Structures are given as C-alpha cells and as structure tokens.
Amino acid sequence: MARRRLVAGNWKMNGDLAALAELDGIAAAAAAAPGLDVAIAVPATLIMAAAARTAGLAIGAEDVHPAEKGAHTGCISVGMVRDAGGRFSIVGHSERRADCHETDAEVRAKAEALHRGGLSAILCVGETLAERDAGQAVQVVTGQLAASLPGGAAAGWLSIAYEPVWAIGTGRTPTVGDVAAMHGAIREELRALVGNEAERIRILYGGSVTGDNAAELLGAGDVDGALVGGASLTAAKFVPIIEAAA
Ligand code: PEP
Numbered sequence: 360m361a362r363r364r365l366v367a368g369n370w371k372m373n374g375d376l377a378a379l380a381e382l383d384g385i386a387a388a389a390a391a392a393p394g395l396d397v398a399i400a401v402p403a404t405l406i407m408a409a410a411a412r413t414a415g416l417a418i419g420a421e422d423v424h425p426a427e428k429g430a431h432t433g434c435i436s437v438g439m440v441r442d443a444g445g446r447f448s449i450v451g452h453s454e455r456r457a458d459c460h461e462t463d464a465e466v467r468a469k470a471e472a473l474h475r476g477g478l479s480a481i482l483c484v485g486e487t488l489a490e491r492d493a494g495q496a497v498q499v500v501t502g503q504l505a506a507s508l509p510g511g512a513a514a515g516w517l518s519i520a521y522e523p524v525w526a527i528g529t530g531r532t533p534t535v536g537d538v539a540a541m542h543g544a545i546r547e548e549l550r551a552l553v554g555n556e557a558e559r560i561r562i563l564y565g566g567s568v569t570g571d572n573a574a575e576l577l578g579a580g581d582v583d584g585a586l587v588g589g590a591s592l593t594a595a596k597f598v599p600i601i602e603a604a605a
Contacts, residue, residue: 362561364577365518365584366604367481368399368591369421369449369565379405379412384594385601386413392605396584399591400449400481403435410444419447419478422455425468437476447479449586451507453524463506470509470517479516481563481586482507484545488525496523500541501548508552514559520586521545526566528588535579538564542581570599577604 368385382399389397398417401409410418424434440448450473451466470480484503486496500521509517521541526532533541542562549557564576565586576582584604590596 362514362559362583363394363396364604365396365398365561365563366601367397367419367449367518367520367563367584367586368597369452369586369588370399370401370405370592371421371454371588372402373592374402374405376405376408378592379409381592381594381597382409382413382416385597386415388594388598388601390415392601395601395605397601398447398481400447403440403443406440406445407443410446417446417479419445419449419481421449421452423448423450423469423472425465425472427472437472437478441476441478445478447481448473449481449483449520451483451503453483453485453522453527457524463503466507467509470507471511474509474511474516479518480509481518481520482509483520483522483565483586485522485524485527485566488523491523491525497541497544501544504545504548505552508549512549512553512560513556514561518561518563518584519545519549520563520565522565522586528567530567532567532572532576535575538576538582539580542579546581568600570596570603573600573603 400419400421420440450469473480486499490499561583563584563586568585
C-alpha cells in the first residue's frame with residue numbers, strides 16, 4: 360500500500376525567535392512538495408510563534424504530559440499545545456526515555472492523551488548499541504512498540520519512528536538492509552497489534568539523516584519518511600531532505 364511520506368524535524372533544546380526565520384525556506388520547500396507531509400517539533404517556547412509564522416507546516420511539541428492540567432510543574436498539556444497552534448507531538452524520544460526515565464506505559468499514556476485531545480503523535484522506538492550488539496535489537500524495538508502503542512492506534516493520527524539510539528546525533532546510520540529489516544519487523548508487529556490498520560500507519564526512520572543519505576534511507580523497504588534532528592535546524596540542511604522525500 361502506498362503511504363504518503365512524512366518528513367518531521369525535531370529541534371530538541373535549540374532555537375529562539377530569530378531561528379524561526381529558517382521556517383520560511385522550509386515552508387517554501389514543503390509547499391513545492393504537495394505529495395509530502397512536513398512537520399517540525401519545536402521547543403514549547405516557540406510553538407505559538409512558529410505556528411503563526413507558517414500555515415503550510417505542521418508545528419508540534421517535543422513532548423506532552425498525559426494529564427489535562429494540574430500540579431505538574433514545567434510540563435505542558437495536549438490542550439496547551441493545541442491552544443498554541445501545535446498539531447502534534449513526539450512521544451517516547453530516546454532522549455526523554457533516558458534523561459527523564461520515561462517508561463513505555465507513560466509513553467503510551469502521552470500518545471493516548473494526544474489522541475483524546477485531537478492531535479497527532481509520532482511515537483519513537485529504538486535500541487541501544489549494546490542491545491544491537493547483543494542481537495536483541497528486534498526484540499527490544501518490537502517490545503517497546505507493543506508496550507507503548509496507544510489504544511485506538513490508527514494512521515490518521517499516529518506515526519511510528521524507528522530511531523536507533525546509537526544513530527541519533529552521531530553521524531552513524533544502520534545499513535539500508537538493517538533499516539529495511541527493522542521496519543519490516545515493526546510492520547509485522549503492528550499487524551499483530553492492530554490488524555489491517557498496520558498497512559496504513561507510517562514508519563519513519565530517524566538517526567543522522569542528512570541531505571546526503573536521505574534518498575538511500577527513504578528508499579529502504581517500509582520506510583515512510585524521516586524524523587530528523589540536527590539537520591532540521593536550518594533550511595539549508597533540511598530542504599535537501601524534503602526534496603529527497605518528495
Ligand atoms: C532525533 O533527534 O530524533 C534525531 C534523529 O536526531 P539526529 O537527526 O540529529 O540524529
């Protein structure tokens with residue numbers, strides 16, 4: 360089944376109001392690629408200004424709290440993201456799983472909160488280098504997926520991002536064969552979990568995607584787009600990835 364590609368950026372803890380000028384070139388490239396979805400997750404401080412600046416790009420958050428409101432200092436809710444003009448959030452990024460000790464159950468709750476609030480989710484899974492070296496990559500990744508997949512998972516609001524932890528921000532990538540094998544395993548696990556809907560849910564690859572390797576990685580079997588960190592920070596680096604995906 361042909362799935363519409365999604366290229367999503369993740370600015371992490373980078374960017375200020377001046378940096379939003381980069382969105383202009385990115386939005387222009389997205390407008391020139393009508394067959395592609397382009398999204399950017401920005402720091403919470405920038406969601407409102409980013410969403411106001413560009414209509415053609417989906418602007419989102421990098422994380423949300425699963426509760427609607429309350430005593431959770433420093434966190435933002437799905438409603439707050441929506442109110443600021445955000446349309447989605449990343450959940451379960453490996454940096455949050457590591458830095459904030461997020462569990463699969465918490466990731467699942469966050470994704471379900473996004474769905475309840477009418478926003479989309481990009482759910483990240485991925486193995487560490489030690490897990491890959493131990494031959495446990497598929498088991499770890501499919502286990503994370505099974506444990507963190509939200510109820511009601513459907514392509515209309517959910518994408519999966521396979522991000523090997525050891526490839527994030529390192530300049531290292533898996534071979535195209537390894538990417539295809541893992542995406543195939545994720546698709547198979549999705550079939551077991553959600554039946555036919557698995558054919559429609561997009562599976563993105565993330566980890567050191569650049570303009571130089573995007574076409575090759577996007578060409579791997581079952582790769583429906585990319586989640587891009589460092590190379591999403593500037594139009595000069597992100598636009599070639601959009602063009603490779605278009
Ligand atoms: C990410 O943060 O999700 C990511 C893939 O980062 P990078 O592209 O910099 O490896």
